[in-house]
Amino acid sequence: xxxxxxxxxxxxxxxxxxxxxxxxxxxxxxxxxxxxxxxxxxxxxxxxxxxxxxxxxxxxxxxxxxxxxxxxxxxxxxxxxxxxxxxxxxxxxxxxxxxxxxxxxxxxxxxxxxxxxxxxxxxxxxxxxxxxxxxxxxxxxxxxxxxxxxxxxxxxxxxxxxxxxxxxxxxxxxxxxxxxxxxxxxxxxxxxxxxxxxxxxxxxxxxxxxxxxxxxxxxxxxxxxxxxxxxxxxxxxxxxxxxxxxxxxxxxxxxxxxxxxxxxxxxxxxxxxxxxxxxxxxxxxxxxxxxxxxxxxxxxxxxxxxxxxxxxxxxxxxxxxxxxxxxxxxxxxxxxxxxxxxxxxxxxxxxxxxxxxxxxx
Amino acid sequence: xxxxxxxxxxxxxxxxxxxxxxxxxxxxxxxxxxxxxxxxxxxxxxxxxxxxxxxxxxxxxxxxxxxxxxxxxxxxxxxxxxxxxxxxxxxxxxxxxxxxxxxxxxxxxxxxxxxxxxxxxxxxxxxxxxxxxxxxxxxxxxxxxxxxxxxxxxxxxxxxxxxxxxxxxxxxxxxxxxxxxxxxxxxxxxxxxxxxxxxxxxxxxxxxxxxxxxxxxxxxxxxxxxxxxxxxxxxxxxxxxxxxxxxxxxxxxxxxxxxxxxxxxxxxxxxxxxxxxxxxxxxxxxxxxxxxxxxxxxxxxxxxxxxxxxxxxxxxxxxxxxxxxxxxxxxxxxxxxxxxxxxxxxxxxxxxxxxxxxxxxxxxxxxxxxxxxxxxxxxxxxxxxxxxxxxxxxxxxxxxxxxxxxxxxxxxxxxxxxxxxxxxxxxxxxxxxxxxxxxxxxxxxxxxxxxxxxxxxxxxxxxxxxx
Numbered sequence: 001x002x003x004x005x006x007x008x009x010x011x012x013x014x015x016x017x018x019x020x021x022x023x024x025x026x027x028x029x030x031x032x033x034x035x036x037x038x039x040x041x042x043x044x045x046x047x048x049x050x051x052x053x054x055x056x057x058x059x060x061x062x063x064x065x066x067x068x069x070x071x072x073x074x075x076x077x078x079x080x081x082x083x084x085x086x087x088x089x090x091x092x093x094x095x096x097x098x099x100x101x102x103x104x105x106x107x108x109x110x111x112x113x114x115x116x117x118x119x120x121x122x123x124x125x126x127x128x129x130x131x132x133x134x135x136x137x138x139x140x141x142x143x144x145x146x147x148x149x150x151x152x153x154x155x156x157x158x159x160x161x162x163x164x165x166x167x168x169x170x171x172x173x174x175x176x177x178x179x180x181x182x183x184x185x186x187x188x189x190x191x192x193x194x195x196x197x198x199x200x201x202x203x204x205x206x207x208x209x210x211x212x213x214x215x216x217x218x219x220x221x222x223x224x225x226x227x228x229x230x231x232x233x234x235x236x237x238x239x240x241x242x243x244x245x246x247x248x249x250x251x252x253x254x255x256x257x258x259x260x261x262x263x264x265x266x267x268x269x270x271x272x273x274x275x276x277x278x279x280x281x282x283x284x285x286x287x288x289x290x291x292x293x294x295x296x297x298x299x300x301x302x303x304x305x306x307x308x309x310x311x312x313x314x315x316x317x318x319x320x321x322x323x324x325x326x327x328x329x330x331x332x333x334x335x336x337x338x339x340x341x342x343x344x345x346x347x348x349x350x351x352x353x354x355x356x357x358x359x360x361x
Numbered sequence: 362x363x364x365x366x367x368x369x370x371x372x373x374x375x376x377x378x379x380x381x382x383x384x385x386x387x388x389x390x391x392x393x394x395x396x397x398x399x400x401x402x403x404x405x406x407x408x409x410x411x412x413x414x415x416x417x418x419x420x421x422x423x424x425x426x427x428x429x430x431x432x433x434x435x436x437x438x439x440x441x442x443x444x445x446x447x448x449x450x451x452x453x454x455x456x457x458x459x460x461x462x463x464x465x466x467x468x469x470x471x472x473x474x475x476x477x478x479x480x481x482x483x484x485x486x487x488x489x490x491x492x493x494x495x496x497x498x499x500x501x502x503x504x505x506x507x508x509x510x511x512x513x514x515x516x517x518x519x520x521x522x523x524x525x526x527x528x529x530x531x532x533x534x535x536x537x538x539x540x541x542x543x544x545x546x547x548x549x550x551x552x553x554x555x556x557x558x559x560x561x562x563x564x565x566x567x568x569x570x571x572x573x574x575x576x577x578x579x580x581x582x583x584x585x586x587x588x589x590x591x592x593x594x595x596x597x598x599x600x601x602x603x604x605x606x607x608x609x610x611x612x613x614x615x616x617x618x619x620x621x622x623x624x625x626x627x628x629x630x631x632x633x634x635x636x637x638x639x640x641x642x643x644x645x646x647x648x649x650x651x652x653x654x655x656x657x658x659x660x661x662x663x664x665x666x667x668x669x670x671x672x673x674x675x676x677x678x679x680x681x682x683x684x685x686x687x688x689x690x691x692x693x694x695x696x697x698x699x700x701x702x703x704x705x706x707x708x709x710x711x712x713x714x715x716x717x718x719x720x721x722x723x724x725x726x727x728x729x730x731x732x733x734x735x736x737x738x739x740x741x742x743x744x745x746x747x748x749x750x751x752x753x754x755x756x757x758x759x760x761x762x763x764x765x766x767x768x769x770x771x772x773x774x775x776x777x778x779x780x781x782x783x784x785x786x787x788x789x790x791x792x793x794x795x796x797x798x799x800x801x802x803x804x805x806x807x808x809x810x811x812x813x814x815x816x817x818x819x820x821x822x823x824x825x826x827x828x
Contacts, residue, residue, distance in 0.1 A: 003542035006801045007549045007612075013805055014375040017812070021371070054362070054403040061367040062816050075813035083565065084766040086759070089817070104577055104756065147762050149755055231817055 020066040027064065031221075033228030034272045037063040072231035086147055091229040094142070097183045098226035098234070102139050105152045106355050107159060113357035114163035116326070117347045120302070121167055124334075125345045131204060132347040133170040134160065135306050138186055140351065141178040156351060170203040170346070182237045185224025186352065187275055190309035191216050191240035197313040204344055206317040208294045214242035219269045219277070239274050246315045250290040252279055255337035263288070263312050278308035284329035285337050287322050290315035300338065302326055303348040310348070318344075327359040362403035364605045365560050367815060370808075373400065381613065382540070390512040390535065393613065397517035401480065404521065408479035411449070415482075416514040418445050419489035420507050423496050427503035435497060442493040450486045453479050458680035481521035483677055485514050487644055492528035494648055501529050509535050518609035522602045524620035524640035531615050538614030548611030553804050555604025560811045562774070563598035564818065565767050566590045570730075572760045580750050583757040584743035590764070592726040593771040596625065599638070618643075625775045628714035629706055630694045630721060641677070645670050656699075667692050682734045690725055 027037050041047070041056040065071070079088045086092055090101040121130050134157070142148050153173075161169065180192045191214075198210050221236030241264050251260040261280055268276035279286065288311055298320040301307055304327070311321055322338055353360070362369050377396045384392055402409050422442035429435045457473040464471055492513070495501045504510040513535055519526050569590035573583060603620035610617045624636035634642050653666040668689070675688020698706065706714055724741060731737030742748050773779070787793045 001542060003546040006804055007545045009801045010549060010553070010804060010808060011375055011378060013808060014371050018371045018375060049406045051403075051405055051407075054368070054406075058366050058368050061372070065367060065371075065812075065816055068816055071809065071813035072817040073813070074809055075817040078561075078810055078813070079565075082766075083764075083770075086763045106577070147759055149759050 017066060021061070021064060024064075024066050029272055030063075030068070030228065031272075032069050032223050032231075034223060034225060035228070036272070069231070073233050076231040088231065089229040091226050092148065093230060093232060093234070094148075096234060097138075097178065097181075098185075098224070098230050098232075099138055099142060099148070100186065100226055100229065101149060102137065102151055102352065103355060104149060105155055107155070109357045110156050110159045110354050111163065113349065113354045113360055114160050116357075116360055117164060117167065117302070120347075121345075124340050128340070128343060128345045129168070129205070130166075130345045130347075131168045131170050132160070132164055132349075133172045133200075134354065135188070135348065135350045136173050136176055137350050137352040138178070138181050140173070151351065151355060153351065156354065160354075167347075168203075170200065175199055182222070182224045182239070184227040184230075184234065184237045185222075185275065186226065187224070188306060188309055189237075189240065190278065190312070191218075191242055193310065193313065194242060196310065197317070200310075200314060201317050204299075204317075204346070206295065206297060206344075208317045210316060211244045211246070214244050214247075216240050216242050217264075219274060222274050224275075225273075239269070239277070241277060241309075242312070246290060246292045247312050249292045250288060250312070250315050253287045253289065254283065255285050255287075255333075260289075263315075275305070275308075279311065279323070281305075281308070282325060282328065283323070284333060285322070285324050287320060288315070290319055290321070293317065293319040295319065298322070298341070298343040300324065300340075300343045300345045301348055302346070304350055304353045306350045307348045326361060327353075330361065362400045364602070365556060365564075365811070365815060367812075368403065369400075370556075370812070370815075378612075389613075390509050393517075394508055394512040394515060397512070397515040397520060400517040401515060401520060405480040408482075411453075411479050411482070412485065412515055413511070415446065415449060415485060415489060416511040417507070418442065419492055419514060420504065420510040422493050423503050423510070424505070426493060426496050439493055439497040443490060446486045446490050446493075450482055452476075453482055455676075455680045484523045484525055485520060487525050487641075488528070489514055490648065491525070491644065495527065495529055501532050504528075504532075504535070516610075516615075518606040518613075518615075519617060522599070522606075523638075524603050524606060524617055525644050526610075526615075526617050526640070527644075530618060531610075534615045540612060540614040544611050544614065548608045548613075550800070550804065551608030551611060552605050553608070553807050555601040555606075555608060556811050557807050558597045558601030558604060558774075560814050562767065562771050563594045563601055564814070566594035566597065566764070566771060569760060569764055570594070572756075576756055578751070578754060578756070579743060580753050580757045581743065581746060581748075582753040583760070584740055584750065586757065586761055588723050588727045588730075588740065588744060590768065591730045592625075592723050593768065593775060595726060595730075596621070596775055597771060623775065623777050625719065625722065626715070626777070627718045628711060629698055629703075630691065630718060631698050631703075633718055633722065634691070634695070641674070645674055649673060664696065667696055671695070678729070683728050683731045683737045686734060686737070687725055687729045690728065694721060 026039060028039075029036050038056070038060040040060055041053060043053070047053040062068075076088045079085045087101055092099055092101065117132060136153065139148075139150060140153055142150050144150060175196055176188070180188050182189050194214060200206075201208055201210065218238050218240040220238040222239035223236050227234070227236065243264070247263050250263050252263065253260055263279060264277050265280040266277060268274060268281065273281070275281075279288065282305060292315075294316050296319050297317065299314065299318045300322045301311065302324045304325060307323060311323060314321060322343070324334060324338065362373060364370075373396070377392070381389060381392050381396075398409060398413075401412055419442065422438050422445070425438040426435050426442070429438060453476055456476065460471045460473050463469055492501065492504075492510075496503055504513070513526075513528055513531065514520075516526075567590075570587060573579065573587040576583060600621040607617045607619070618640060620638060620640050622636040622639065624633050627633035627636055650666060650670045653669060654662055655666065656663055658666065671688045671692025672685060673688070674691070675685040678684045678688070706717075709717075724744075727740050727744070728737040731740060739748070743750050783796070787796065
C-alpha cells in the first residue's frame with residue numbers, strides 16, 4: 001500500500017483543484033490581467049457537436065481555475081529561475097519595473113506616420129503653428145549594453161526630422177525619464193509629469209502662469225497592462241491624477257452631442273483599465289473645454305493614449321483642446337467635426353505608436 | 362481532449378480513476394470504453410461515428426475471418442477489412458492531396474472536399490488492421506465481445522497519437538488484468554514525466570518556432586536554432602505523449618511497448634529508426650516490409666521494397682510532399698548505410714557517428730516541420746548559407762540567450778545521462794530511500810508547475826495529433 005502514496009496524493013490534489021474550482025464563485029474579470037474572464041459556455045445541440053465548444057470549455061476552466069494568479073506566478077518564476085529566461089510572455093522585469101519586449105525599429109512604419117503628419121500639415125494646417133513631439137516609450141530607458149532588444153531611437157528621430165521639415169520639433173526625450181512611468185504599465189504617471197506643462201507652454205509660445213501646485217487624488221491598487229502579462233508577485237502601482245480649479249471647471253464634449261463629461265472619469269477606476277480615468281479613455285475625436293483658461297488660444301492635438309494624461313496639464317494655457325486619435329478617426333470625420341482656424345497644432349505620439357503606425361490613417 | 366489540459370487533468374482523469382477502481386472487474390472495459398468515447402468526443406464530436414464505425418468494421422471482419430477459417434472467404438474478408446480501413450484513411454486523409462495534385466498535373470479545377478482530418482485515424486486504423494491481419498495469420502484469437510474490441514480500438518491513452526498498440530500486445534490484458542499498487546505508482550510517475558516533457562520542455566521549445574516565424578529578419582544562426590529547437594521539441598512532444606500513454610495504460614493494467622529509446626544517441630540512421638517511433642517502424646516492418654519480401658530478395662526488389670516502405674512511412678505522417686520527401690530521404694539513407702556506409706561507419710569514431718546522425722536528423726526534421734516543400738528547401742537553404750540572410754543579429758542573440766538553458770536541458774535530457782546517474786546513485790541505499798521519500802513531493806510540485814504553465818499558456822496541441 002506504500003506504493004499508493006504518490007498516486008493517492010496526486011489524486012487528492014486533482015480532486016482538490018476540481019472541487020475548489022467548482023465551488024468557488026465565478027469571477028467576471030481578472031483585475032491583474034485587466035480582462036474579462038470566460039463564463040461557462042451555454043450548451044446547445046448545435047454547439048455540442050462542434051469541437052470549438054470544448055475548447056471554449058477548456059478556456060473557461062483555465063480562466064476560472066482556483067488559484068489562477070498564484071499558478072501563473074509559479075510558471076513565471078519557473079521560467080525566470082529554472083530556465084533562466086529573459087522574459088515571460090514577452091514581459092521582463094528590471095529593478096522591479098516591468099517592460100515589454102518591443103519590436104525592432106520598423107522604418108516603413110515611422111515613414112508612414114511621418115508622411116501622414118506631413119500630409120495633414122500641408123492639406124489643413126499650412127497657416128497654423130504646427131509642432132510635433134515624440135514621447136519616448138519605456139524601453140528607451142533600457143540599458144543599451146544588455147540582451148534586451150532596443151529600438152534604434154536615433155534612426156527613428158532622424159527619419160522624423162528628415163520627413164517633417166517645416167514642422168517644429170518639441171524634443172521630449174530629455175523631459176521624460178524612467179521615473180515618470182508606472183512600474184507595471186507603459187503609460188506615464190501624470191502626477192510625476194507636473195512641470196512638463198511649463199516646458200510645453202514655452203515650446204508652443206503660450207504665455208501663462210502655470211499653477212504652483214495641484215491637489216493629487218490616488219487610486220490603489222492599479223494593475224498596469226504589463227502586470228497581467230508578467231504574472232509576478234510584484235507590488236501594484238498607485239494611479240494618481242492632479243486637480244486644480246482650472247481642471248475642475250473643465251469638461252469634455254464629443255462631436256454630435258452637447259453632453260459634458262468630466263476630465264477624470266472616476267467610474268473607470270473600478271473598471272478593467274483604470275487609466276481610462278483620463279478623459280474617459282480612447283475616443284476618435286473630442287473637445288476639452290477649459291472655461292478658466294488664462295488665454296483664448298486653442299490647440300489641436302493628434303495623439304494617442306499618452307496624450308490623455310498630459311492634456312489636463314495644459315488647460316490653463318488653452319481654452320479649447322481638440323484631441324484626435326487617428327487610429328479611430330477617419331479623415332472624413334476630421335473634416336466634419338473639426339473647424340480649422342488659427343489653432344496651434346501638435347502631433348504628440350509615443351515611439352510605440354510610431355513604430356506600429358499602420359493603424360494611423 | 363488533450364492530456365495537457367485542465368479538462369483532462371482535473372476533471373476527466375480523477376473522475377475516471379475513481380469510477381474505474383470502484384466498479385467490478387467485469388465492467389472495467391465498459392467504463393474505459395465510455396470514457397474513451399467521451400475523450401474522443403471532446404476533441405472531434407462528429408467523427409466519433411467514424412471511430413465507432415471503424416471499430417465495428419474491425420470487429421465484424423474479425424468475426425467473419427474467424428467464421429470462414431479454412432475457406433477462401435477468410436482471405437476475402439481480410440482483404441475487405443484492409444480495403445475498408447485504408448479506404449477510409451485514404452478518403453479522409455488523402456483525398457484533397459490527390460485532388461490538389463491532379464489539379465496541378467492536368468490543370469483541372471476540381472474543388473477540394475470540405476473534410477477535416479479525423480483525430481487519430483492513422484493510429485486506430487493501423488491498430489484495427491493489426492488485429493485482422495494477425496487474426497488471419499492465427500497469431501491472435503478472435504475477439505467475440507464487441508465491448509472489449511471497441512475498448513481496444515478506442516482506448517484513450519493511445520487513441521489519438523499512439524503508440525500503435527498491436528492487439529496481440531494487450532489481448533490477454535483485455536480479458537484479465539489487475540492494477541497492482543506498484544504498477545499504479547510506476548504508471549503515475551511515467552505519466553507525470555511525460556506531462557512534464559510535453560508541457561515544460563516541448564511547448565517552451567515551440568516558442569522558438571513562433572519567434573522564428575514572427576522575426577522581421579531571419580539569420581543563418583536563427584535557421585539553425587529553429588531547426589535544432591524543433592528537432593528537440595518533436596522528440597519531447599511525441600515521446601512525452603508516449604510516456605503519458607504508457608503510464609496511463611500501466612495504471613489501468615495494460616503494458617504497452619516502448620515507443621522511444623533515446624533516438625538522438627544513435628550512431629547510425631538504421632539505429633535511429635530502431636529507437637524512434639518504434640511502434641510505427643515495427644508496424645510497417647511487420648505488415649508491409651516483410652510481406653513484400655524484406656531484404657531476402659535480389660537487389661532490385663530490395664530497393665523497390667525499401668522505397669515503398671519509406672514512401673508509405675512519409676505519406677502516413679501527412680498528405681503533403683514534404684512528408685513524402687522526408688520518408689524517401691530516410692529510405693535513401695538507410696539504403697546507403699546498408700549498401701555502402703556500414704563498413705565505414707563501424708570504423709568511424711563515435712563522436713563523428715553521433716554528429717552524422719544528429720545532422721541528418723536536424724535536416725530531416727526541418728523538412729518534416731515545413732508547411733510545404735518549398736518552405737522546407739528554403740529553410741535548409743538558409744541553414745546552408747544559400748540565402749541572403751545575415752549570419753546573426755541582435756534578435757537571434759536574444760532568442761538564443763532566452764532559451765539557452767531549456768535548449769541545453771533538453772539536449773541533455775534527450776540522452777540517458779540523468780537516468781544513468783540516477784541508477785548509479787540508487788545503488789546507495791540512503792540515496793534510494795531519499796528518492797523514494799521525496800518522490801510524492803516532487804510529483805506534486807511537477808503537477809503544480811505544469812498546471813501553472815497550462816493556465817498561463819495557450820492552446821498547444823500535440824504535434825502528432827495532425828497525423
